[in-house]
Amino acid sequence: MKTPKQLRAEIQTLTTHLSQVQEGLLGRSGIKVARIGKECKRTADALGVLLKSQQVPDTYKVAVVGRFKAGKSFFVNELLGIRLSSEGTLPETAAVTTFRHGTEVRASIRFLRAQTWHELKQLYAQDERNVDAQRVRNWFDFSKPKKPKDKDGVPLPPAPLPDLTALEREFVTEQGKVVTLHLAVGASKKTTIEFQRVLKEYTSSGSPLHCLVDSIELQAPSEILAQGVELIDTPGLGDTERFRVTLTEQTVAGVDAVLFLTKSGAAYDQSEKEFLLSLLRKGTVRQLIVVITQFDETYAKVIKEAADDDEEPTPIVYCIARERLRIEAAIADTLKDLTQDESLQRYQEQLGEVPIVFTSARLHRDANENRSLPFQMHPQDPGGVRDLHRRLLTLLSNESRLAQTAENLVHGARTILLDLQSLMQARLHALNNTPNKEVAEQKLLTFRQEFGQAGQRFAGAVEQQVQLLSTRLSEQTQRDATMLEFIGVLAEQPLRDFESSDMGRHWRTRRSGYWGYMTGLQGQVANQVFPKVQQLLTEHTNLFGQYAAQFEAQLTKLANESEHITAQLDMGAGVPLDVTGRLQTSLKRTFERAQEKMAAEELKVLQLLEDFVNDAVSEQITDCRCAVVERRFCWSKPLAAACG
Numbered sequence: 031m032k033t034p035k036q037l038r039a040e041i042q043t044l045t046t047h048l049s050q051v052q053e054g055l056l057g058r059s060g061i062k063v064a065r066i067g068k069e070c071k072r073t074a075d076a077l078g079v080l081l082k083s084q085q086v087p088d089t090y091k092v093a094v095v096g097r098f099k100a101g102k103s104f105f106v107n108e109l110l111g112i113r114l115s116s117e118g119t120l121p122e123t124a125a126v127t128t129f130r131h132g133t134e135v136r137a138s139i140r141f142l143r144a145q146t147w148h149e150l151k152q153l154y155a156q157d158e159r160n161v162d163a164q165r166v167r168n169w170f171d172f173s174k175p176k177k178p179k180d181k182d183g184v185p186l187p188p189a190p191l192p193d194l195t196a197l198e199r200e201f202v203t204e205q206g207k208v209v210t211l212h213l214a215v216g217a218s219k220k221t222t223i224e225f226q227r228v229l230k231e232y233t234s235s236g237s238p239l240h241c242l243v244d245s246i247e248l249q250a251p252s253e254i255l256a257q258g259v260e261l262i263d264t265p266g267l268g269d270t271e272r273f274r275v276t277l278t279e280q281t282v283a284g285v286d287a288v289l290f291l292t293k294s295g296a297a298y299d300q301s302e303k304e305f306l307l308s309l310l311r312k313g314t315v316r317q318l319i320v321v322i323t324q325f326d327e328t329y330a331k332v333i334k335e336a337a338d339d340d341e342e343p344t345p346i347v348y349c350i351a352r353e354r355l356r357i358e359a360a361i362a363d364t365l366k367d368l369t370q371d372e373s374l375q376r377y378q379e380q381l382g383e384v385p386i387v388f389t390s391a392r393l394h395r396d397a398n399e400n401r402s403l404p405f406q407m408h409p410q411d412p413g414g415v416r417d418l419h420r421r422l423l424t425l426l427s428n429e430s431r432l433a434q435t436a437e438n439l440v441h442g443a444r445t446i447l448l449d450l451q452s453l454m455q456a457r458l459h460a461l462n463n464t465p466n467k468e469v470a471e472q473k474l475l476t477f478r479q480e481f482g483q484a485g486q487r488f489a490g491a492v493e494q495q496v497q498l499l500s501t502r503l504s505e506q507t508q509r510d511a512t513m514l515e516f517i518g519v520l521a522e523q524p525l526r527d528f529e530s531s532d533m534g535r536h537w538r539t540r541r542s543g544y545w546g547y548m549t550g551l552q553g554q555v556a557n558q559v560f561p562k563v564q565q566l567l568t569e570h571t572n573l574f575g576q577y578a579a580q581f582e583a584q585l586t587k588l589a590n591e592s593e594h595i596t597a598q599l600d601m602g603a604g605v606p607l608d609v610t611g612r613l614q615t616s617l618k619r620t621f622e623r624a625q626e627k628m629a630a631e632e633l634k635v636l637q638l639l640e641d642f643v644n645d646a647v648s649e650q651i652t653d654c655r656c657a658v659v660e661r662r663f664c665w666s667k668p669l670a671a672a673c674g
Contacts, residue, residue, distance in 0.1 A: 034257045034426045041086050041436050047153035048443055052077040052259055056114045066454065073450040078440040084435050089130070089260040090426045094283050096291030097301065101323040101391060105291060106263050108391040108415050110252040113222065115263060116230075123244040125233060129261040132249025135213035135225070139232045142244045143206040147198075165241045169194065172238040192238050201242050216250065254419060259426070264278060282447075287422060294328040294353065294388070298360035305445075306364050307557035310380060317429055319385050319421060322357065323348070323412070326390035350388050357386055387421060389414040471629045476480060477595055484591040486605055493585045499577040513566050524554040578621060 055074035057320070062068035089304060095101050103115035114137075117399035142150075154170075172196055178186040201207050213225040231237050233246060255261065262285065282288060288309070309318055329346055357412060361381050394413025396403055403664070406412040427433055626674035 032427055034430070034432065036429055037239060037432060037436060038086065038258055041432065041439065044436075044439055044443075045081060045086065046079055048439070050082060051447070052081070068452055069450060072078045073446055075442065076446045079371065080439065080446065084438050084442070085285075086435060087431045089258050090430055091260050091285040091286070092287045092426070092430060093262045093264055094291065095264050095282060095305065096321075096323070097293070097296075097299070098293040100296075101294045102263060102291055104391045105321070105323055105389065106261065106414070108394045109254060109419065110250060111254070111263065112250050112252055113226065115246050116248060125240060125246050126265070127233065127246040127248060127263040129248050129250060129252070129255060129263070130259075131199070131255035132253065133251055134198070134215055134249070135251075136249045137211040137225075137229055138247045138249075139209040139211075139229075141203070141207045141209075141242050143203050144202050145240065147202050169238060169241040172241075175325065194238060195441055197238060198242070201239065201441060205245065216434075220546055227583065235651045236558050254422075257423060257426075259422075259440075278631070282613045283312075285317070286424050286432075289319055289321050289325050289418075291321045292357075294322050295324040295331075295361065298357075300361075301404060303364050304554065304557055306361065306381070307560075310364075311556060311560040317425065319387060319418070319425065320357065320361070321418060322353065322386065322388045324390060324392070325353075325388045325407065326392050326405075328353070350407070353388070354386055368480045384423060385425075387414060387418045391415065462471060481592055482597045484588055484595070488584055488588040491587075495577055495580045495584070497578075499573065502576075503570075506569060509569075510566060511561065515564050517566075520559045521555050524558050527556070574624070580626070 043628055050075045055070040059074065059530045061070065061073035066117070074552055093104055106115050106129070107113045112135070114129070114135065115127070150163050150166050153160045154166035154461070157163070158167060172192055175188055175191065176188065180186055201209075211221060211225060213230060232239050234240060264282070291299070306318075307531070329343075329349055332349055333343045362383060364381060388407060390407060390413040391404075392413070393403060393407065394415040397406075397412040403412055407414045408417070411417050485584075
């Protein structure tokens with residue numbers, strides 16, 4: 031298997047060679063003989079379009095996603111082979127942290143620009159419950175006295191409150207302040223711990239500064255990062271702080287792979303289900319690896335229970351197999367709440383192909399530090415991290431943007447250059463084997479006339495197919511209306527659930543305006559209806575496919591007539607036309623462009639599901655909140671007077 035680094039190097043070499051070929055063809059564009067120069071220019075332009083459309087991505091983007099307490103930070107440290115992320119009991123990834131390769135360890139913490147921070151504060155001033163202003167609410171919460179307790183519940187002296195005004199003055203600037211931390215290669219353990227402590231002040235949800243942080247970049251000399259991998263550690267799924275969940279969703283949108291962490295033995299919760307549904311909806315589930323973390327804790331319980339019962343523990347391989355079956359069933363159940371029909375089959379098949387990898391970062395670390403191990407997951411890979419490393423690199427080599435770029439470059443360049451080769455051979459052959467040009471020109475004139483008549487018959491047949499397609503699309507529109515009505519019914523369920531949940535949460539505070547926020551609603555509705563939306567799109571695509579098949583049949587008929595005319599005129603090799611080859615090439619390119627356009631349009635439709643609550647709806651809800659609050663204020667004045 032080629033590593034991502036090798037694949038990138040090969041693509042860069044191929045790109046260089048194709049650029050050289052393009053320059054060589056442009057240098058021959060002035061050749062007049064047999065219009066060879068014109069064909070060289072056309073081919074060079076086609077190569078230029080191909081190279082421009084297939085730019086080599088700078089890095090592979092890999093997102094690490096998981097619930098709080100899934101052991102993300104511990105896992106990331108072991109995958110990198112260097113301890114950079116803080117490992118604590120609080121949610122330590124409060125901002126998106128990106129790990130890139132570097133010769134030394136360096137952290138760059140970028141803070142929000144002053145304009146962005148002030149806009150968030152204005153939102154908070156207008157509505158303290160506004161989801162978009164949640165980090166401001168968290169910021170001001172640090173100014174409130176806390177009542178800390180130790181692990182036994184004994185009250186502790188209150189910690190001094192942070193000076194938020196001073197912190198804001200120091201870290202919020204017009205251009206966006208950047209704080210840089212360095213850790214020398216080979217630094218002592220004490221220095222490393224201090225580096226982690228300082229970094230934690232900016233990343234931990236227990237620190238007020240995390241509210242001001244926009245993003246964090248960490249460079250490190252890590253083997254996996256040296257492959258061109260950009261590892262992105264995201265805030266946890268199901269986080270109570272909505273702005274951190276939003277950060278995760280935004281980050282995952284453009285990555286090459288997702289490592290989806292879930293703790294061994296933990297139940298499969300709603301946030302994880304919705305995350306998987308969103309990947310299915312966006313067509314990116316093939317870029318997913320489910321990573322089971324902390325399996326050592328699960329097997330330690332098995333050993334303890336066996337010891338308590340004075341029995342031999344179940345072998346670890348059987349425990350892994352048993353939990354794998356449980357997780358596969360839980361993943362398969364992701365779709366159980368949706369309508370069970372043929373529209374879900376393709377998604378069920380995709381979920382069934384998701385790889386599941388069991389890991390123990392603890393066992394991996396202890397093995398690397400030559401500590402004694404109570405057990406091993408694999409003899410050569412005690413914690414399963416090496417297996418994950420291999421699977422991730424394989425996925426990136428086969429499923430990533432870079433793999434697609436390589437395939438497109440090779441396929442596209444081969445087609446373009448073979449077309450030119452075939453044309454050049456035919457024209458050079460014609461130059462060397464045409465004794466009588468007048469006869470050849472007369473035969474060409476006759477061919478154009480007869481082929482023109484065949485072309486008119488072809489156009490008539492195609493027009494009939496176009497009319498048939500129009501009729502079928504009209505009939506489909508009537509069926510669409512029924513399907514759209516059904517999709518609307520499906521969407522009602524999450525809407526009703528949201529309404530009930532919103533009423534239950536805010537019935538006491540409804541008059542204060544704490545209600546009607548659309549947090550998560552659009553994703554829930556999209557997850558409910560997207561299989562039917564996809565089925566609707568597929569039906570339209572199939573209609574076009576039927577038309578395309580008929581079009582291809584008519585084009586083949588035209589090509590056969592061309593060959594028949596050529597044979598009757600006895601044109602021979604002296605006047606090589608290769609109309610069939612040209613028509614087939616044209617058809618192939620046309621269909622490829624059509625497929626690309628349909629895929630792009632399908633993606634646009636599916637993306638609409640992400641943002642159907644438009645500004646007008648949001649404004650109406652805001653107006654309703656304000657109206658209720660105003661009525662409450664109006665009622666409170668006479669009530670106060672009466673009580674007085």
